[in-house]
Amino acid sequence: MIVELGHYALVLALCVALVQSVVPLIGAHRRNPAWMAVAEPAAVLQFLLVGFAFVALVRAFMTSDFSLRVVVENSHSLKPMLYKFAGTWGNHEGSLLLWSLILSLYSACAVFFGQYLPATLKARVLAVQGMIGVAFLLFMLLTSNPFDRLAMPPMDGRDLNPLLQDPGLAFHPPFLYLGYVGLSMAFSFAVAALIEGRVDAAWARWVRPWTVAAWVSLTIGIALGSWWAYYELGWGGFWFWDPVENASFMPWLIGAALLHSAIVVEKRESLKAWTILLAILAFGFSLIGTFIVRSGVITSVHSFANDPERGVFILLILAVFLGGALTLFAARAGAMEAKGIFAPISRESALVANNILLTVACFVVFVGTVWPLVAEMAFDRKLSVGEPFFNAAFTPFMVALALILPPGSVLAWKRGDLSRALRLMRPALILSVVLGATVWALQGGPAVLGPIGAALGAWVVLGALTDLWSKGGQGAAATRVRRLARAPRADWGKATAHIGLGVTLFAVAAMHAWKVEDIRVMKPGDSMEFGGYTVTLTGVREEPGPNYTTHLADLAVARPGGPTITMQPEKRFYPVQAMPTTEAAIHQTLTHDLYFALGDPQDGGGWVIRSYREPFANWLWIGSALMALGGLLSLTDRRFRLAAGARRPAAVPAE
């Protein structure tokens, strides 16, 4: 019964979304307050209805209602409760429902936080949100209905892919979707502004928090996915340039560009058309990402929907929204006149360079991701594009970005003084070059990846600290610290996020440069020296789990003179899906992770043990967390909290 109610709520939500996307738009055009006002209750109602449908599906998963097709295909009565719950979105239909839920949540938030938005802008934003809602609800109801019943319910389900039964992956999709869908707010604001024909500082002030929030969620989502790959897949890699990973990375890059260019609109009323274009592209790449993941057009490790009908539908959504918005952009962008003029050497120009580099980097990822598809369809050639291409073609843009970041971040608005900026950064430059040289001397061997990563990371981190310190103004250190404590949160957010970027850059380089690996057969009682530790295999035992059986190795790991720790890498077997998984044992320290994975038993006795020493792995997670924290700090800046009243109602043209 509750399942049917959920289904019914979804259909109702579609009707409400239809009303929400048409009536307020006409109302805004005719300046009819009553028609415009329809948007708000419609958005809230849509959220409540989709929310009810979502709860109904969660309930079906948690009670293992095997009369539902999705539950049968993706769940099992023995599965732990957490994964029954998270399994709701661990499949195509459920993840679309989560997508729609988050979309309607953002619309509802726009209602609650936007009480001071000009009425026409608010009506139009909510109408565009409503249109996106219509598209995805239709998609769900027509091609991927989560509430499909089975005529003959089986006794038990087919279980969730064991690789996905993991806490890291349970919460990876919600964060990712908060990011993907969050960019729809920037898109709706952009389209609404194009319809209104006006973009100003206040507009940017409304758009930026949504973009920052979406970008923070994307950062967390991507980091969670990367962390999962690191410990679950069993060989210590954290990023594979897989199409599905690229799908989340592209909106992240464009989102980063957008939140920087929106600063220029907010502070200087310049780069308006470009910012609108980025807002459209950012959500466009979210849709492209959804298309790549959901259609299975580019098969990859993660793709669990392989249905051309769905692919065509998403392609249609993509064409309508991206094509429509870009057409509107072409027609109206000329009206977005820049007010603030800036010199070639200025903060604005530095941010333009940031935008070009981020956009081109995103373009490289995009071309590399779709290239096999293009080659096959247009030239009938089956080829692959993988890690070596992306490492070679993508990295230079990130290096360039890191190089220009510190001086660019301290240039003055409008007209900057490059030699002054470089003078300010001289200590950071000298320190990071010295650090890079020291690292090169210490590591031994001619490889330069590690030292360059260290120097570049230090340059960005020290540059961000220099920038922050200079905000304290002149005078004694104590005075400067006191001034800094009162500096806007946005300044702290900027510094934190940039430091996070530097730390991440260093960690990525270090993990590529200094990883140590060992693969060997060990029998119980065998010992080996690995990465400065003595590792002894005490034994391997078999144990039952809730819905799997596991082989558990006991490794005694000791540093000379240090305490002995026991590490237990596992090899699990999930009988329902007949699938083995590895559960690595990881010992984390500040400078490296010790990482063990258990392989297969050997005929002559003994087990394969894979050992990795992953240098500075923790710095990768710390760096990502700092980037997300920086975004959150910016979000709590005073001007956003007051943004609601930023524009007086008098500024709304009355007719």
Added chain:
Amino acid sequence: MTAMRRLILALALVVAAPVWAVQPDEMLPDPALEARARVISRDLRCPVCQGENIDDSDAQISRDLRLLVRERLVAGDTNEEVIDYIVDRYGEFVLFNPRPQGLNLALWLAGPAMLLAGAGIAFLTFRGRSRSQIADRGLTADEEARLKELLKD
């Protein structure tokens, strides 16, 4: 000779157990050769998996390819020759790093071309803007006349 024996032994073991990424029994005794094998196989794609390289894949064919790479290295091939040998037999699909020739040149040049285009557009915008700034400095004779007219009213 021992390497060959190991290879044969490894091939015999294939039937016995499920395979899982690089196995100790596949590895060459010469660490330098083994390191080269690892470098090569990281850039080779497992032909039947979804986007895994043959080092990480647990498919049978990946194991065959790993052994083939090592066989060619033991026979004295250079890294390029090994890769050519495999591409000749399995097609360019197994190459994770598309060669920058022919059609793939477009893939490799896409980024730099886009960067040049972006920088060019930014430059032209700047130049256009500084021109219009110059134009802003004075009014044309017509505009002066019109301004006088307006001020008279």
